Amino acid sequence: MDNENSRRDFIKKSAALTLGAIAATAVVNKTLAATEFIEKEILADGAVKFNLPKLPYEYDALEPHIDKLTMEIHHDKHHQAYVTNLNKALETIDPNVLKNISSLDDIFGMMDKMPVAVRNNAGGHSNHSLFWTLMKPHGGGIPTDKLAEAINATYGSFEEFKKQFADAAMKRFGSGWAWLVVNKGKLSIGSTANQDNPSMHLDALEIKGTPVLALDVWEHAYYLKNQNRRADYINSFWNVVNWETANNLFTSAK
Numbered sequence: 391m392d393n394e395n396s397r398r399d400f401i402k403k404s405a406a407l408t409l410g411a412i413a414a415t416a417v418v419n420k421t422l423a424a425t426e427f428i429e430k431e432i433l434a435d436g437a438v439k440f441n442l443p444k445l446p447y448e449y450d451a452l453e454p455h456i457d458k459l460t461m462e463i464h465h466d467k468h469h470q471a472y473v474t475n476l477n478k479a480l481e482t483i484d485p486n487v488l489k490n491i492s493s494l495d496d497i498f499g500m501m502d503k504m505p506v507a508v509r510n511n512a513g514g515h516s517n518h519s520l521f522w523t524l525m526k527p528h529g530g531g532i533p534t535d536k537l538a539e540a541i542n543a544t545y546g547s548f549e550e551f552k553k554q555f556a557d558a559a560m561k562r563f564g565s566g567w568a569w570l571v572v573n574k575g576k577l578s579i580g581s582t583a584n585q586d587n588p589s590m591h592l593d594a595l596e597i598k599g600t601p602v603l604a605l606d607v608w609e610h611a612y613y614l615k616n617q618n619r620r621a622d623y624i625n626s627f628w629n630v631v632n633w634e635t636a637n638n639l640f641t642s643a644k
């Protein structure tokens with residue numbers, strides 16, 4: 391029993407330690423750390439099973455900018471489906487490879503060797519877990535601290551940054567994500583298709599680096615409230631951004 395308990399403790403601790411940039415957020419931002427929302431269990435055979443994290447606020451907390459029904463369906467149905475399908479997809483992985491996987495970071499690090507179902511669903515799970523923490527009730531405003539300095543140094547002003555980020559989000563054809571990432575201290579804006587994440591180990595990614603800000607531009611993220619008007623949804627996003635989380639992701643990635 392003692393062994394089992396200490397193993398569980400170790401798993402809990404390593405869950406916090408193996409998530410790279412996201413883990414560092416947990417240390418400095420106890421209320422909104424992304425790691426607290428990426429939950430997993432290690433099964434008896436050593437395989438990992440991921441669980442749906444709870445939203446860090448109520449479903450209606452982002453009203454009127456992001457509506458309650460969208461948040462319910464987005465979290466409980468869409469995000470849950472990525473978790474369920476990731477666990478199913480991992481069952482198809484060679485046990486010799488699987489035994490080396492204990493985190494999403496591990497999966498991202500060998501993504502070029504993974505089947506597409508793992509790529510889509512590990513991405514979906516990670517991206518949504520991060521996305522929830524990058525929003526908060528009464529959020530928005532302007533970036534803070536070191537991130538504010540870096541945005542101003544890179545883009546000249548917050549307004550110019552917003553314009554370029556919104557442009558990336560608008561121009562993503564079909565489903566995907568807009569990103570602000572940091573790579574070797576340098577910020578860049580771009581987008582990825584489907585559920586790809588800029589920190590996946592893949593040659594073909596259009597943007598690479600550690601995510602600092604993420605915006606889901608799949609229609610499921612906005613269609614109930616905004617229908618085809620993606621631009622309105624992007625404008626709403628600026629009212630709920632959690633700049634503290636973004637700053638923590640930025641400073642811990644450098």
Ligand code: MN
Nearest residue numbers: 468606608611
């Ligand atoms: Mn989504």
